[in-house]
Amino acid sequence: MKCYYHPDREAVTRCVKCGKPLCEKCVRKLRKRFLYILWKDYDYCPACYEKEMQKLIKEWREKRKRT
């Protein structure tokens, strides 16, 4: 399996959102709450990471507005 962005590099993981194979240079880790007390690292491609960050920032702002 080769990286989606680097055809000459071996992929180490896949994006959890779109399933693109990613090499260690392309993978973005995002830590998310898992089962309330545990945190889990999710692998994202740069594009999905951007989108996910935007979403988290938006959610965080909404939360702050309410309180």
Ligand SMILES: [Zn+2]
């Ligand atoms: Zn992706």
Ligand SMILES: [Zn+2]
């Ligand atoms: Zn790559």
